[in-house]
Amino acid sequence: MELTLSILIGFMIIGAIFAIHAKDLLSAVISVGIVGYSLVIVFLLLKAPDLAIVQIVIETITLIIMVAVVLDSTREELKIKNDFKSFTNITLSIIFAAVLLFFFVQATADLNSFGQHSLRMADAYVTGAAEKTGSINLVTGILFDFRAYDTLGEVTILFAAALGVLTILRIKGKK
Amino acid sequence: MIVYILCFILFLVGLYGLITRRNLIKIVISLSIMEFSVFLFLVIIGYIDSGIAPIVDLKETNQIYVDPLPQAMVLTAIVIGLATTAMLLAIAIRLYRKYKTFDIREINNLRG
Numbered sequence: 001m002e003l004t005l006s007i008l009i010g011f012m013i014i015g016a017i018f019a020i021h022a023k024d025l026l027s028a029v030i031s032v033g034i035v036g037y038s039l040v041i042v043f044l045l046l047k048a049p050d051l052a053i054v055q056i057v058i059e060t061i062t063l064i065i066m067v068a069v070v071l072d073s074t075r076e077e078l079k080i081k082n083d084f085k086s087f088t089n090i091t092l093s094i095i096f097a098a099v100l101l102f103f104f105v106q107a108t109a110d111l112n113s114f115g116q117h118s119l120r121m122a123d124a125y126v127t128g129a130a131e132k133t134g135s136i137n138l139v140t141g142i143l144f145d146f147r148a149y150d151t152l153g154e155v156t157i158l159f160a161a162a163l164g165v166l167t168i169l170r171i172k173g174k175k
Numbered sequence: 176m177i178v179y180i181l182c183f184i185l186f187l188v189g190l191y192g193l194i195t196r197r198n199l200i201k202i203v204i205s206l207s208i209m210e211f212s213v214f215l216f217l218v219i220i221g222y223i224d225s226g227i228a229p230i231v232d233l234k235e236t237n238q239i240y241v242d243p244l245p246q247a248m249v250l251t252a253i254v255i256g257l258a259t260t261a262m263l264l265a266i267a268i269r270l271y272r273k274y275k276t277f278d279i280r281e282i283n284n285l286r287g
Contacts, residue, residue: 006177006178006181013181016188017188020191032208039214039215046219047222047226047228051249051253054250054253058254062207065261066200066203077198078198078278089194093195100187114219117221117242122221136231137230138240142247143250151251154254162258168265168269
C-alpha cells in the first residue's frame, strides 16, 4: 500500500516539476492535469470515494478554465536569464525550505506512522452517526449535519468568488 | 513515513515554482500544486490500514472505518481551492488584456 502510494506521489512530483519547467504554457497546464488526476487515484486508494468524485469534477473545471485562459492569451513562456537576482532568489528559497523542513520534522515526529491512525478525535462523529444524522455516508453526515455551518461558509465563499470573477471580467478599465 | 516526506517534497516543488517563476499562469499552477500536496497530506493522516470507506453498513457492526473528519474538511477545502483558482485566473486574464504580457516584472503600475 505504502509502495503504491509512493510511486503515485513520485509520479505527481515529476508532473509538477515538468509543469513548472515547461516552455509552453499549454503543456504546463496539461501537466497540472497529471498531478490532479493522480490525486484522484490516490484518494480512491486511501478509501475516500467522495473526495475522488469531487476532485475529478473540480480538476476538470479548473483545467477547462486554465486552457481557455491560455488559448485566449499567449502560450509562450517568458525567457528568464540567470542574473544575480535569480541567484539570491534560489538561495533564499533554499533557506526557506530548510526552515520548513525543520518544522516538518518537528510536526511529524508526534504523528502516528502511516496507517496507524487512531480515531480519538473523530470518535464522537463516528459512533452512532448513522442514527444521529440519518445518513449512512459519514462524510456527508459530518459535512451537512455536524458541520453544516462550515458548508454554509464554503458556499458563501464560492458565491463571493463567482461574483468577483464576473465583476473582474465585465468592467472596462482605463487604457 | 516515506509518504509524508514525498508530500513535503511535492509542497516544496510548488513553493519553488512560486518563488522562481515570473509568469502569472505558472504562479497559479504552483499554488494549486501546493494545495494538492496539503490535501494529500491531510487525507493520508486519516488513513487506517484495515479500515474501509466511511459508509456505514447497518448490518455489520464493529467495522473499522477510515477517519471521515479529514475527508469532510478536505472536501470543503477542494471547493474553496476551485474558487481561489478561478479568481486568480480571472485577475491574470484581466492583467493580460491591459499589459499584453503575463510577466509580473512588467506589471508595475501600482509601484509607488
